[in-house]
Amino acid sequence: MAPKVMQLLESIEAIVGENGIFEDDARGVGAIVRPASSDQVSRVLKLCNDAGQSIVPIGGNSTMVQGTHRGRGELALSLERMSMIEEIDTESRTMTVQAGAKLQDVQEAAEKNGFFYPLDIGARGSATVGGNIATNAGGNRVIRYGMTREQIVALEVVLADGTIIPMQGKALKNNTGYDLKHLFISSEGTLGIVTRAILRLRTLPTSQCCGWVSVPSFEALTKLLTFVEGFSQGMLSSFEVLWAEYYEFITGPSCPHSPPIPYGDPYTVLIETQGMNQKENTSSFEVMLSEAFSEGLISDAVIAKNMAERDRLWAIRDDVNQAIQLAPIWAFDVSLAINDMEAYVDEVKTALNERWSKNSLFTYGHLGDGNLHLLPAVGDGSNETRIAIERIIYEGIRKRNGSISAEHGIGHHKTAWLSYTRTSVEIALMKKIKQTLDPGDILNPGKIFGEDPCTILTE
Amino acid sequence: MAPKVMQLLESIEAIVGENGIFEDDARGVGAIVRPASSDQVSRVLKLCNDAGQSIVPIGGNSTMVQGTHRGRGELALSLERMSMIEEIDTESRTMTVQAGAKLQDVQEAAEKNGFFYPLDIGARGSATVGGNIATNAGGNRVIRYGMTREQIVALEVVLADGTIIPMQGKALKNNTGYDLKHLFISSEGTLGIVTRAILRLRTLPTSQCCGWVSVPSFEALTKLLTFVEGFSQGMLSSFEVLWAEYYEFITGPSCPHSPPIPYGDPYTVLIETQGMNQKENTSSFEVMLSEAFSEGLISDAVIAKNMAERDRLWAIRDDVNQAIQLAPIWAFDVSLAINDMEAYVDEVKTALNERWSKNSLFTYGHLGDGNLHLLPAVGDGSNETRIAIERIIYEGIRKRNGSISAEHGIGHHKTAWLSYTRTSVEIALMKKIKQTLDPGDILNPGKIFGEDPCTILTE
Numbered sequence: 047m048a049p050k051v052m053q054l055l056e057s058i059e060a061i062v063g064e065n066g067i068f069e070d071d072a073r074g075v076g077a078i079v080r081p082a083s084s085d086q087v088s089r090v091l092k093l094c095n096d097a098g099q100s101i102v103p104i105g106g107n108s109t110m111v112q113g114t115h116r117g118r119g120e121l122a123l124s125l126e127r128m129s130m131i132e133e134i135d136t137e138s139r140t141m142t143v144q145a146g147a148k149l150q151d152v153q154e155a156a157e158k159n160g161f162f163y164p165l166d167i168g169a170r171g172s173a174t175v176g177g178n179i180a181t182n183a184g185g186n187r188v189i190r191y192g193m194t195r196e197q198i199v200a201l202e203v204v205l206a207d208g209t210i211i212p213m214q215g216k217a218l219k220n221n222t223g224y225d226l227k228h229l230f231i232s233s234e235g236t237l238g239i240v241t242r243a244i245l246r247l248r249t250l251p252t253s254q255c256c257g258w259v260s261v262p263s264f265e266a267l268t269k270l271l272t273f274v275e276g277f278s279q280g281m282l283s284s285f286e287v288l289w290a291e292y293y294e295f296i297t298g299p300s301c302p303h304s305p306p307i308p309y310g311d312p313y314t315v316l317i318e319t320q321g322m323n324q325k326e327n328t329s330s331f332e333v334m335l336s337e338a339f340s341e342g343l344i345s346d347a348v349i350a351k352n353m354a355e356r357d358r359l360w361a362i363r364d365d366v367n368q369a370i371q372l373a374p375i376w377a378f379d380v381s382l383a384i385n386d387m388e389a390y391v392d393e394v395k396t397a398l399n400e401r402w403s404k405n406s407l408f409t410y411g412h413l414g415d416g417n418l419h420l421l422p423a424v425g426d427g428s429n430e431t432r433i434a435i436e437r438i439i440y441e442g443i444r445k446r447n448g449s450i451s452a453e454h455g456i457g458h459h460k461t462a463w464l465s466y467t468r469t470s471v472e473i474a475l476m477k478k479i480k481q482t483l484d485p486g487d488i489l490n491p492g493k494i495f496g497e498d499p500c501t502i503l504t505e
Numbered sequence: 506m507a508p509k510v511m512q513l514l515e516s517i518e519a520i521v522g523e524n525g526i527f528e529d530d531a532r533g534v535g536a537i538v539r540p541a542s543s544d545q546v547s548r549v550l551k552l553c554n555d556a557g558q559s560i561v562p563i564g565g566n567s568t569m570v571q572g573t574h575r576g577r578g579e580l581a582l583s584l585e586r587m588s589m590i591e592e593i594d595t596e597s598r599t600m601t602v603q604a605g606a607k608l609q610d611v612q613e614a615a616e617k618n619g620f621f622y623p624l625d626i627g628a629r630g631s632a633t634v635g636g637n638i639a640t641n642a643g644g645n646r647v648i649r650y651g652m653t654r655e656q657i658v659a660l661e662v663v664l665a666d667g668t669i670i671p672m673q674g675k676a677l678k679n680n681t682g683y684d685l686k687h688l689f690i691s692s693e694g695t696l697g698i699v700t701r702a703i704l705r706l707r708t709l710p711t712s713q714c715c716g717w718v719s720v721p722s723f724e725a726l727t728k729l730l731t732f733v734e735g736f737s738q739g740m741l742s743s744f745e746v747l748w749a750e751y752y753e754f755i756t757g758p759s760c761p762h763s764p765p766i767p768y769g770d771p772y773t774v775l776i777e778t779q780g781m782n783q784k785e786n787t788s789s790f791e792v793m794l795s796e797a798f799s800e801g802l803i804s805d806a807v808i809a810k811n812m813a814e815r816d817r818l819w820a821i822r823d824d825v826n827q828a829i830q831l832a833p834i835w836a837f838d839v840s841l842a843i844n845d846m847e848a849y850v851d852e853v854k855t856a857l858n859e860r861w862s863k864n865s866l867f868t869y870g871h872l873g874d875g876n877l878h879l880l881p882a883v884g885d886g887s888n889e890t891r892i893a894i895e896r897i898i899y900e901g902i903r904k905r906n907g908s909i910s911a912e913h914g915i916g917h918h919k920t921a922w923l924s925y926t927r928t929s930v931e932i933a934l935m936k937k938i939k940q941t942l943d944p945g946d947i948l949n950p951g952k953i954f955g956e957d958p959c960t961i962l963t964e
Contacts, residue, residue: 137727137844138875182680190739193678196655205934212928215906217840217875219652221641221691221914222926223953224935228687232680249735268596276708279780280649280739321738381676385596416597416676447674455680467681469671475664475942476683482941483934494682 051076051119054097061089066127078104078122084202084210084241087123091239091488092208094121100491103235105177106148108169110377111457113181113234113493120491123239125176132242134159138216139247140199145176145240152245161247164191168364176240182232184453186363189414190283190320191248193453194231201227202242206484216244229479234455235490237483251320254283255331256356258306259338260346261313264388270343271384271414274317277334281327282414284318286363289391289409292421296362296408300371303362307346315413316363318356366419369408374427378420378439382448384413390442391418397438398422417452440466461496510535510578513556520548525586537563537581543661543669543700546582550698550947551667553580559950562694564636565607567628569836570916572640572693572952579950582698584635591701593618597675598706599658604635604699611704620706623650627823635699641691643912645822648873649742649779650707652912653690660686661701665943675703688938693914694949696942710779713742714790715815717765718797719805720772723847729802730843730873733776736793740786741873743777745822748850748868751880755821755867759830762821766805774872775822777815825878828867833886837879837898841907843872849901850877856897857881876911899925920955 058079059067066086068078079101081087094101100120107114116122125146133142136159143152150170156163167173167185177183179201184193191197202213203226214220214227230238261267267287275282288296293314297305307314321327335347350356369375382390391409398405402424411418422435440450444466450456456464464473477495480487517538518526525545527537538560540546553560559579566573575581584605592601595618602611609629615622626632626644636642638660643652650656661672662685673679673686689697720726726746734741747755752773756764766773780786794806809815828834841849850868857864861883870877881894899909903925909915915923923932936954939946 135842135844138842139731140842182684184678184680188678192655195684196651209930209934211930211934214926215840215908216842217908217911219643219647219840219871219874219876219911220908220926221643221910221912222908222919222923223691223693223915223932224696224938225641225654225687225691226931226934228684232682232684234682237683249731272598272708276781279782322735323738381674381678383594383597383599383675385594412678415678417678449674449676449679449681451680452676452678453680456682460681464681467673467679471668471670472685473682475668475670475685478941479683479938482937 050097054093054099057093058090061093062086070122076116076119076121078124080124080127082127084204087125087204087239087241088208088210090123091204091206095207095486095488098486098488100488102490103176103180103239105174105180106169106172108173108177109181109457110379110454111451111459113455113457115458115492117492125174125241128241129174131155134161134247135216136160140216141245141247142242143175143245144242145174145179147175149173149175149178156247157250160250162250163197163245164248165194165197175243175245179231179240179243180233180235181455184412184415184417186286186412187283188412188417189285195228197246198227198231199244199246201230201240203230203238203240205238206486206489211238213242213244218246232455234457234493236480236494237489239489251322253321253324253327254318254356255327255349256316256318256359257331257335257347257349258359259315259317259335259344260307260311261315261343262311262345264313266343267313267315267413268384270315270338273338273341273343274334275414277337278319278330281319281321282317283320284316285412285414286316287411287413288314288316288363290314291406292408292410295406296365296368301365301368303365306348306359306362311345316359363410369421369423372406372423375421375423376432376435378422379452379454380418380420380439380443380448380450381416381452382418382443382446384416386446386448387413387418390446391420393442394420394422394438398424401434415452436463443467456494458493461492461494464494464496509556513552513558516552517549520552521545529581535578535580537583539583539586541586543663546584546663546698546700547667547669549582550663550665554666554945554947557945557947559947561949562635562639562698564633564639565628565631567632567636568640568916569838569913570910570918572914572916574917574951576951584633584700587700588633590614593620593706594675595620599675600704600706601701602634602704603701604633604638606634608632608634608637615706616709619709621709622656622704623707624653624656634702634704638690638699638702639692639694640914643871643874643876645745645871646742647871647876648744654687656705657686657690658703658705660689660699662689662697662699664697665945665948670697672701672703677705691914693916693952695939695952696948698948708781710781712780712783712786713777713815714786714808715775715777715818716790716794716806716808717818718774718776718794718803719766719770720774720802721770721804723772725802726772726774726872727843729774729797732797732800732802733793734873736796737778737789740778740780741776742779743775744871744873745775746870746872747773747822749773750865751867751869754865755824755827760824760827762824765807765818765821770804775818822869828880828882831865831882834880834882835891835894837881838911838913839877839879839898839902839907839909840875840911841877841902841905843875845905845907846872846877849905850879852901853879853881853897857883860893874911895922902926915953917952920951920953923953923955
């Protein structure tokens with residue numbers, strides 16, 4: 047390691063202590079710095095900023111887009127020593143946490159105090175609050191509770207130069223100039239390091255109803271969503287659609303799940319409501335599905351009779367990893383207007399068919415949020431194929447004014463395609479803001495904005 | 506008018522046409538410019554930016570904080586010719602509007618199509634969507650649906666130099682870099698001119714229940730909020746608290762309302778739920794209040810039996826203008842943690858008592874949002890008195906880490922007190938962003954950031 051870097055690491059060690067830094071020479075990626083307080087984060091950042099040293103913030107490492115990719119010599123910054131739940135305020139219904147706290151710990155602490163922290167993603171056991179915020183994580187309950195952004199009351203952030211932007215208070219309403227927290231939420235660690243957060247807690251639901259239904263057409267599907275949202279009077283917490291090709295795979299012979307309802311329709315949906323009265327909700331849920339049946343919106347339905355059956359239904363929805371059987375396979379996470387979805391998925395499938403006679407396209411998603419996950423596989427994992435498939439997936443999104451990332455973010459992986467969703471004036475404005483907040487470009491460089499976004503597109 | 510300004514106005518007229526500009530010499534405030542398209546807004550702004558000409562965007566002029574205050578020679582920019590509702594997309598449940606559309610027109614257009622635009626404020630008939638966005642307007646249904654920020658899917662914005670930031674698509678989820686729209690929401694016209702917006706529509710509620718209850722203590726009040734939120738399973742749309750002093754005035758001999766429930770308790774609350782089944786909701790609302798009574802959370806209650814009775818209850822809550830009887834009177838709009846509210850209001854009242862033996866303090870607000878409106882009157886309207894009262898109101902907010910403006914914004918009126926809510930590093934960062942987006946400071950100058958924020962504080 048160069049003497050200059052050695053000197054920097056020694057200065058950092060003087061701040062964070064012996065336990066606060068691990069050299070990571072094996073991977074050639076400098077070191078992992080583990081500050082124990084916001085003040086230490088501030089002092090480390092100031093040092094790095096003065097030295098022009100790049101910093102890559104890492105959370106639970108469950109990024110889907112290489113959001114924590116490190117180049118040679120880049121330092122990682124982990125807040126794993128800052129994982130304290132500092133306060134649960136039962137009157138303001140907020141929780142104050144350090145950004146290194148794990149999502150699952152936050153959920154459990156809320157529940158222990160009679161509250162609900164609604165954000166939930168598969169990686170709950172490893173993902174941190176800071177990572178959730180940096181990526182504006184979504185998940186299965188967005189339709190009712192919103193994404194991470196909607197759960198945040200206030201943030202403490204350390205800027206590249208070490209300035210600590212202190213946390214505002216617990217008030218949900220604060221119209222005093224620019225709402226700076228929104229700038230940092232979804233900025234993927236490129237504008238500042240979130241060190242603490244005040245989270246909004248909700249009322250803990252004490253009942254839930256879960257069912258799986260079969261839907262004869264896309265028109266019926268959108269009508270069903272509107273009907274269910276209205277009928278359930280604010281209690282709808284999930285509306286997860288599986289296209290037939292995926293449904294038949296995940297409940298087929300090669301997977302450990304049996305189909306809850308017969309095949310035949312183009313869509314099936316997992317519907318869940320959460321409330322406070324199990325008896326009432328169950329009866330209302332049954333009436334709802336029975337009316338949907340009468341209206342021709344669904345052609346079949348099954349309702350979970352107990353938690354075990356509910357868990358079995360969710361296991362089908364959540365067992366996305368089965369798709370690896372078809373590897374090489376890619377996971378896309380796009381959003382677009384609901385009324386464009388049917389044509390879009392058909393178009394992608396047609397394009398795959400044209401080029402690869404043997405292919406599969408698994409499609410599922412959070413319909414109410416306009417969010418689709420597409421997993422195409424064509425039997426080849428070369429870089430050329432990847433680019434060709436990315437182009438098919440993203441061209442259809444571009445012309446429909448959709449987003450190339452609904453939930454996962456851009457990270458390192460999607461920088462080449464950013465311009466498919468954001469216009470050049472938007473990107474220019476984003477870069478201006480980046481330049482204003484991090485003029486030395488030390489914070490997570492190469493994420494969101496690629497070094498040369500067009501390299502892979504010029505093939 | 507100076508020749509240079511005359512020349513600028515002529516160039517502007519060439520863009521917006523004869524009907525697009527009114528000279529406003531009588532008030533010595535230059536002219537009102539009324540562009541008819543985003544392109545015209547862009548070209549006008551470019552001209553003004555090049556000429557260093559200040560622009561004050563105006564909406565419905567219902568600002569509570571002199572947000573559209575114009576200095577001599579400043580041009581006003583009105584979007585009243587851009588009031589079109591461009592599209593209602595029933596599948597994506599969005600409405601695309603020009604920013605000059607009136608809030609009430611938006612509400613009615615939504616309803617005509619079977620949807621609900623939940624934002625509602627008293628000035629709905631004059632306030633524009635653009636003004637709502639610039640100020641992040643709140644109102645009576647925030648507890649369920651959020652403020653204006655939560656209703657916005659996408660924005661088209663024209664920057665000071667004329668750059669048009671185009672609107673993103675209709676997808677609710679879009680994690681592709683910085684979410685720029687949040688920068689403009691609540692920026693009070695200082696960072697750009699919002700010209701179009703995609704608004705999120707909700708399911709139209711078809712039933713509502715409304716009641717007025719009496720609450721024996723602040724502890725019971727916060728417990729009641731938690732209980733009602735839980736019991737009503739997501740249907741709670743308003744929880745409006747009146748402190749006794751205000752309740753007794755607004756239903757007393759000098760006002761045209763009679764008290765729905767007897768005096769005696771320190772707080773009364775208007776509670777409203779919205780759902781889709783009137784019969785079920787009514788029965789559930791009655792059970793809810795009866796359980797609250799058994800638990801000692803309320804000591805009395807009345808439930809509206811029909812829309813006329815419901816309107817009579819809301820008329821009490823909304824007839825804030827009666828307070829003018831006590832003029833000179835000031836209207837404050839603060840927010841703070843719910844568990845700090847009781848002590849805060851007591852402290853303000855004590856401070857008023859110490860200095861003015863005869864005074865009144867009307868207090869009411871949206872408890873669930875942490876938002877209080879305070880209207881003190883002491884029989885004197887001098888500038889000295891105003892400053893003394895502002896100091897009392899805002900000192901208590903500062904030490905509790907609250908906000909000096911929950912809903913109304915800073916405008917011209919509150920610039921002197923910004924530092925009571927936002928730290929110097931936050932203000933410095935806000936100013937840096939302002940400088941980045943509007944280096945010539947032509948957009949609504951003197952708002953949010955005062956010329957000299959401390960002038961009035963040094964008395």
